[in-house]
Amino acid sequence: MNAVATFTRLREYMVGPSRFMILLSCFELGIVDALRKRPGLTAAQLGEAVSAKPDAVEQLLHLPVKEGFVAFDKASGGYSLDAFAGVSDADLQRVLPVLNMIKVVMLRQLFYLTDSVRTGSIVGLDKLYGFEGNLYEAVAEHKDLRESWATMMDDVTAHMDPWFFRNIHIPPGSRVLDLAGNTGLGAILTHRLKASPGLRVTTFDLPEKEAECLENFRAEGVAEHCSFIGGDVFKSVPKGFDVVLIKHFLDMFDKDDVRTILNGVSEALDVGGKVNILVPVYPEDITEPSSAGVDIFPAYFLACTMGQGGPQKLSTYRKWLEEAGFRVTRTVAQDLTTMPGALIAHGILCATKVA
Numbered sequence: 001m002n003a004v005a006t007f008t009r010l011r012e013y014m015v016g017p018s019r020f021m022i023l024l025s026c027f028e029l030g031i032v033d034a035l036r037k038r039p040g041l042t043a044a045q046l047g048e049a050v051s052a053k054p055d056a057v058e059q060l061l062h063l064p065v066k067e068g069f070v071a072f073d074k075a076s077g078g079y080s081l082d083a084f085a086g087v088s089d090a091d092l093q094r095v096l097p098v099l100n101m102i103k104v105v106m107l108r109q110l111f112y113l114t115d116s117v118r119t120g121s122i123v124g125l126d127k128l129y130g131f132e133g134n135l136y137e138a139v140a141e142h143k144d145l146r147e148s149w150a151t152m153m154d155d156v157t158a159h160m161d162p163w164f165f166r167n168i169h170i171p172p173g174s175r176v177l178d179l180a181g182n183t184g185l186g187a188i189l190t191h192r193l194k195a196s197p198g199l200r201v202t203t204f205d206l207p208e209k210e211a212e213c214l215e216n217f218r219a220e221g222v223a224e225h226c227s228f229i230g231g232d233v234f235k236s237v238p239k240g241f242d243v244v245l246i247k248h249f250l251d252m253f254d255k256d257d258v259r260t261i262l263n264g265v266s267e268a269l270d271v272g273g274k275v276n277i278l279v280p281v282y283p284e285d286i287t288e289p290s291s292a293g294v295d296i297f298p299a300y301f302l303a304c305t306m307g308q309g310g311p312q313k314l315s316t317y318r319k320w321l322e323e324a325g326f327r328v329t330r331t332v333a334q335d336l337t338t339m340p341g342a343l344i345a346h347g348i349l350c351a352t353k354v355a
Contacts (some may be wrong), residue, residue: 002220002275008230016158019063019336020099020101020102020107021228022063022064022189023063023064023077023099024100024103024332025060026060026061026064026070027096027099029050029052029057029060029188030050031046031050031057031061032081032084032092033077034046034049034050035070035080035081035084036081036084037083037084038176039078039079039080039182040073040076040078040079041078041079042054042076042077042078042079043055043058043061043077045055046061046079047129053200057217061079064084065079067083068082068083069081069082069083071085074201080307080348082349090190094155094159097138097148097151097152097155097342098152098327099324100148100151100152101148101152102148102296103144103147103148103243104144104148105135105148105304105305106150106299106300106303106304107210108124108128109122109123109124109125109128109303109304110124110211110299110303110304110309111124111174112124112127112303113299113302113303115270116302116303116307117302117303119307121306121307122134122135122138122303122304122305122306122307123303124303125138125302127143132330134305134306134307135149135304135305135306136252136305136306153248156248157171157185157248159182160247160278160346161185161186161189161193161247161278162189163334163346164191164247164276164278164348165189165190165194166192166193166345167332168192168194168197168276168329168346168348168350169197169350170243170274171243171274172196172197172198172199173196173198173199174196174200174242174243175188175200175202175240175241175242175243176199176200176201176202176241176242176243176244176245177201177202177229177237177238177241177243177244177245178190178201178203178204178245178247178313179215179244179245179246179249179261179265179266180202180204180205180233180246181203181204181205181245181247182203182208182209182215183203183205183213183228184212184213184216184217184228185215185224186202186203186245186247187201187202187203187217187222187226188216188217188220188222188226190245191222191225192222192252194221199225199226200226200227200248201224201225201226202227202228202229202238202241203226203227203228203229204228204229204230204231204233204238205228205230205239206230206231206232207230207231207233207296208230209228209229209230210230210274213228214228216303218325222271228348232336233261233337234257234261234264235263236266236268237264237265237267237268237270239269241268241269241273242274243245243273243274243275244265244267244268244269244273244274244275244276244292245275245277245278246261246265246275246276246277246278246279247277247278247279247281248263248278250277250279250317251279251280251297251301251309251310251311251312252301252305252306252308252309253308253309254308254309255320257308257309257311258320259320259323260281262275262320262321262323262324262326265324266324266325266326267352269353271353271354271355272352272353273352274296274350274351274352274353275319275321275326275349275350275351275352275353276348276349276350276351277348277349277350277351278346278347279294279308279312279317279346279347279349280311280344280345280346280347281311281312281313281314281317281333281344281345281346281347282294282311282312282313282344283313283333283345284313284314284315292336292344293311293344293345296344297310297311297344298310311344314331314347314349316351317347318331318349321349321351325353325354325355326352326353326354327351327352327353328349328350328351329348329350329351329352330348330349330350331347331348331350332347332348333345333346333347333348334346334347
């Protein structure tokens with residue numbers, strides 16, 4: 001790659017944050033919605049519709065026109081949706097929570113990425129909110145973070161978990177442990193999607209999650225089949241279960257912590273016990289176009305959520321499982337080309353304890 005090509009690519013990094021906010025503002029102002037309802041609106045008409053100066057609207061629309069998201073007719077001075085016209089409202093609704101999360105949770109904290117890497121802590125939370133800890137603790141105290149992050153994660157869970165359960169086997173009547181199951185949604189979905197006579201599902205998480213979790217079980221009518229155990233996965237994993245589920249969790253930690261978790265699960269299971277893992281994964285070749293996750297998740301985990309962690313390749317998780325005494329029986333990775341708006345493919349690993 002010659003110097004000109006290199007600096008052309010560097011330019012994309014320089015203007016990345018501004019491109020992001022210009023596009024997001026077009027959604028937040030309602031410009032995209034207005035053009036979907038009435039194609040051909042001029043900057044003046046759009047300005048009136050979204051309560052903004054026409055000159056400002058025109059400035060914002062230069063980038064979407066350049067990128068082919070929006071079309072501009074020189075003769076009429078009207079704008080209409082171009083590429084965005086072919087994107088359904090449903091697919092856009094999957095993208096917008098991610099854009100909002102990047103704005104609220106990430107943009108300001110990314111200023112402190114270097115400091116967070118040096119200290120292994122979320123410096124931005126301390127600087128911006130006076131909070132010492134990680135994002136998952138901070139959302140309990142800060143509404144803006146909670147609403148933005150939780151909305152995105154609820155959407156991820158709604159789309160990923162049904163796919164996960166379609167691709168795993170839970171023997172009838174199993175005793176299932178949902179590791180780090182938060183407030184019970186995973187247990188509820190397990191009971192609904194893998195129901196069988198005698199199936200019991202237990203959420204395992206920090207003790208302070210118990211009251212909300214049990215209330216969710218009652219509200220969903222599964223209290224007879226689902227229960228809660230409080231504890232810390234880094235201290236011990238409850239025994240007496242046939243199947244352990246680990247979803248949306250391992251990517252939060254570095255290698256040593258992931259190995260601690262997997263070793264704890266291995267110690268808790270009898271030989272023949274099963275573990276089923278759902279986790280974001282990088283492709284084996286990170287230079288592939290499908291490796292979009294490397295554009296965001298290192299910064300997301302290191303500067304905005306945990307101060308550590310990040311997705312791994314399926315082969316890496318397989319190796320760590322084998323080191324913990326498991327035999328991997330099945331792996332599945334999603335195809336990003338079939339997932340409009342997704343940032344990263346998720347993977348499933350199914351394994352059986354053998355030693």
